[in-house]
Amino acid sequence: MSEPTQPVHTTHTVGRTRVLTGAKPTSDLHVGNYFGAIRPAIEASHNPSNEVILMCVDWHGLTDRSKILEPGKYTAAVLATYLTMGFSLENNMIILQSEIPEIPEIAWYLSCVSAVGLLERAHAYKDALSSGKEPTAGLFNYPILMASDIVTFDAQVVPVGKDQSQHLEYASDMVRLFNNAVGRPVLFEPKPLIQSTPLLIGVDGERKMSKSYGNHVPLFAPKKDIEKRIKEIKTDSKGLDDPKDPETCAVFQILKSFGSAEAIEYMEQRLRTGTGYGYGHAKKDLIDEHERVFGSKRELYEHYINNPRELAQKLEPGHTRARQIAATVRQRVRDALNLGIL
Amino acid sequence: MSEPTQPVHTTHTVGRTRVLTGAKPTSDLHVGNYFGAIRPAIEASHNPSNEVILMCVDWHGLTDRSKILEPGKYTAAVLATYLTMGFSLENNMIILQSEIPEIPEIAWYLSCVSAVGLLERAHAYKDALSSGKEPTAGLFNYPILMASDIVTFDAQVVPVGKDQSQHLEYASDMVRLFNNAVGRPVLFEPKPLIQSTPLLIGVDGERKMSKSYGNHVPLFAPKKDIEKRIKEIKTDSKGLDDPKDPETCAVFQILKSFGSAEAIEYMEQRLRTGTGYGYGHAKKDLIDEHERVFGSKRELYEHYINNPRELAQKLEPGHTRARQIAATVRQRVRDALNLGIL
Numbered sequence: 001m002s003e004p005t006q007p008v009h010t011t012h013t014v015g016r017t018r019v020l021t022g023a024k025p026t027s028d029l030h031v032g033n034y035f036g037a038i039r040p041a042i043e044a045s046h047n048p049s050n051e052v053i054l055m056c057v058d059w060h061g062l063t064d065r066s067k068i069l070e071p072g073k074y075t076a077a078v079l080a081t082y083l084t085m086g087f088s089l090e091n092n093m094i095i096l097q098s099e100i101p102e103i104p105e106i107a108w109y110l111s112c113v114s115a116v117g118l119l120e121r122a123h124a125y126k127d128a129l130s131s132g133k134e135p136t137a138g139l140f141n142y143p144i145l146m147a148s149d150i151v152t153f154d155a156q157v158v159p160v161g162k163d164q165s166q167h168l169e170y171a172s173d174m175v176r177l178f179n180n181a182v183g184r185p186v187l188f189e190p191k192p193l194i195q196s197t198p199l200l201i202g203v204d205g206e207r208k209m210s211k212s213y214g215n216h217v218p219l220f221a222p223k224k225d226i227e228k229r230i231k232e233i234k235t236d237s238k239g240l241d242d243p244k245d246p247e248t249c250a251v252f253q254i255l256k257s258f259g260s261a262e263a264i265e266y267m268e269q270r271l272r273t274g275t276g277y278g279y280g281h282a283k284k285d286l287i288d289e290h291e292r293v294f295g296s297k298r299e300l301y302e303h304y305i306n307n308p309r310e311l312a313q314k315l316e317p318g319h320t321r322a323r324q325i326a327a328t329v330r331q332r333v334r335d336a337l338n339l340g341i342l
Numbered sequence: 343m344s345e346p347t348q349p350v351h352t353t354h355t356v357g358r359t360r361v362l363t364g365a366k367p368t369s370d371l372h373v374g375n376y377f378g379a380i381r382p383a384i385e386a387s388h389n390p391s392n393e394v395i396l397m398c399v400d401w402h403g404l405t406d407r408s409k410i411l412e413p414g415k416y417t418a419a420v421l422a423t424y425l426t427m428g429f430s431l432e433n434n435m436i437i438l439q440s441e442i443p444e445i446p447e448i449a450w451y452l453s454c455v456s457a458v459g460l461l462e463r464a465h466a467y468k469d470a471l472s473s474g475k476e477p478t479a480g481l482f483n484y485p486i487l488m489a490s491d492i493v494t495f496d497a498q499v500v501p502v503g504k505d506q507s508q509h510l511e512y513a514s515d516m517v518r519l520f521n522n523a524v525g526r527p528v529l530f531e532p533k534p535l536i537q538s539t540p541l542l543i544g545v546d547g548e549r550k551m552s553k554s555y556g557n558h559v560p561l562f563a564p565k566k567d568i569e570k571r572i573k574e575i576k577t578d579s580k581g582l583d584d585p586k587d588p589e590t591c592a593v594f595q596i597l598k599s600f601g602s603a604e605a606i607e608y609m610e611q612r613l614r615t616g617t618g619y620g621y622g623h624a625k626k627d628l629i630d631e632h633e634r635v636f637g638s639k640r641e642l643y644e645h646y647i648n649n650p651r652e653l654a655q656k657l658e659p660g661h662t663r664a665r666q667i668a669a670t671v672r673q674r675v676r677d678a679l680n681l682g683i684l
Contacts (some may be wrong), residue, residue: 058681059450062450062451062454062679063454064454065454065455065519065523066523068454068455068523068524068679069523069524069679069680071679071681072679072680072681073680075681075682075683076683079683096682096683098676098681098682099682099683101443101444101446101447102443104443104446104447104449104450105443105446105447107446107450108401108404108446108449108480108483108487109404111478111479111480111482111483112404112405112406112407112410112478112479112480113407113410113478113480114478114479114480115476115477115478115479116476116477116478116479116481116482117476118479119479134457134458134459135457135458136453136454136455136456136457136458137453137454137456137457137458137460137461137483137486138450138453138454138455138456139458140453140458141450141453141479141483144479145450177407181407181408181410181411182410182411308683311683312683315683334440337404337410337411337413337414338411338414338415339400339413339414339417339440340417340438340440340441341417341418341421341438341441341650341653341654341657
């Protein structure tokens with residue numbers, strides 16, 4: 001009989017796969033974030049075979065000393081966005097990392113089995129070094145905190161982009177090192193789900209949509225700001241009646257990232273046919289669709305932002321459940337190390 | 343008017359100086375530990391101008407992966423020893439580090455303002471590297487956790503040996519970096535109290551008393567083991583009636599480290615005079631004094647070891663008070679970073 005490699009008693013919910021997804025609160029969210037991260041997480045929350053933990057990872061946002069006050073500014077926006085856009089709380093949780101003190105505690109245990117060399121080889125750390133920055137210990141320890149996010153919740157599946165796949169390997173390494181050091185399986189080893197996120201183009205029609213490039217379309221800005229931003233989208237010089245290629249049209253690509261199937265099909269056909277449908281018409285349709293999808297929820301979003309107590313109350317059952325899971329895993333780890341007085 | 347450099351609102355007790363002392367649970371305690379650390383902390387606990395927090399730092403003991411199960415084994419012994427030997431709980435606390443989850447959380451905040459280079463320059467880390475060991479991230483991060491021990495309790499004075507003075511400088515650096523990053527004094531900067539601990543000689547008469555050299559005299563071992571160990575003490579070849587030098591006599595040095603003034607004076611005079619007082623007599627007197635000081639408390643010590651619930655209950659008021667302090671400091675830090683939902 002072979003030794004078990006995973007703990008026998010876990011906090012898992014029968015019939016559901018626990019999926020952990022993180023969202024870093026480092027700026028107001030835009031359509032690119034919605035396309036790449038928010039919508040997939042919301043869809044996952046509606047899959048009855050999942051139990052999704054969507055974690056706003058504010059502690060991860062602190063690792064740049066000069067931007068240490070940023071996460072506190074954007075946390076409510078992240079939480080409110082997922083809630084407003086329809087993340088299902090029925091069998092899932094939206095939680096704030098900094099509400100779970102078990103995470104840094106378990107990170108300490110992981111740090112005691114992880115070689116310094118492992119962290120020195122992390123791509124993100126090496127990139128920071130080679131860019132000439134003086135990295136903080138927080139940046140250096142980032143993979144440990146991320147591994148703790150995962151193991152503190154017995155996460156089974158962690159969807160990540162390719163740029164994060166090394167961190168998932170590290171999490172697996174740390175789980176094995178810890179279980180090995182204490183002589184039995186205590187931490188649950190997660191499965192990575194490496195996803196290739198197709199990038200969304202920005203309003204400059206050139207680069208990936210990103211707040212740092214200033215080429216983004218916000219989600220919940222005032223309507224006139226959205227209109228202005230969409231009207232700025234760079235297009236080619238084809239005339240009103242020319243057939244246009246949706247594949248190279250940033251207006252269409254942005255619509256495709258969040259619009260309804262009908263809106264997408266309509267614009268695609270009108271662009272291809274061309275007749276009487278210029279980029280101005282397409283922008284107008286994009287503005288209308290943005291208003292239908294996001295603008296209609298602007299009031300609800302702002303309500304949450306202005307009433308953080310109500311936001312917190314909505315998320316409280318999830319935090320309660322998450323704290324139970326974290327407390328159980330913490331106790332499992334402490335028992336294995338025989339920590340505590342009793 | 344100059345800016346304040348220390349926080350205005352702290353958890354300090356009027357008229358008392360908060361002194362933080364750590365005790366690492368890495369082996370059963372011996373007379374050398376009593377002399378160097380335990381007795382000074384107990385004496386400090388009886389000084390009415392102090393509020394001593396004696397912290398059993400079990401988390402610090404985990405940083406060597408191959409010895410990760412050790413701290414859990416020795417924690418009760420450390421706690422019971424301080425209690426048995428008369429540490430006053432009246433205005434002071436004996437606490438267990440791993441009962442205070444605020445410590446690793448605040449360590450994370452400190453790590454986000456500390457440069458990796460700072461940790462790379464730590465003597466203890468460099469020593470580990472040069473000894474050819476592969477250090478864990480826990481060892482690398484040790485100064486951050488230690489700084490967090492200090493700031494989590496608004497410690498005012500931290501008595502340390504010279505070997506730890508760099509860690510105290512680091513703690514001050516981190517306090518300033520953090521306060522600077524958030525734009526106001528939030529963490530309290532501790533004062534180091536560098537102490538030159540005179541070393542106690544072991545039973546081999548050569549090296550510092552240390553469990554790793556196997557030349558130690560235990561505190562609470564069975565009486566016959568104590569007798570055997572004391573009879574092993576190396577002495578010179580002076581005869582029964584020769585005058586003997588107490589300064590070079592390990593028997594006397596060990597007695598001096600814990601004995602009463604009377605016992606010390608008596609042996610010193612008898613050795614100097616010599617007549618009718620050989621090393622055998624001195625060893626017998628040392629055994630008697632050991633039995634009077636420690637042996638008389640062996641039963642109480644073993645009672646605590648065998649009744650951890652009672653031990654925990656004795657320490658509970660201190661843990662409650664310590665948790666209040668830690669929670670207050672944590673909230674101060676979180677407010678400065680604007681963390682949390684509300």
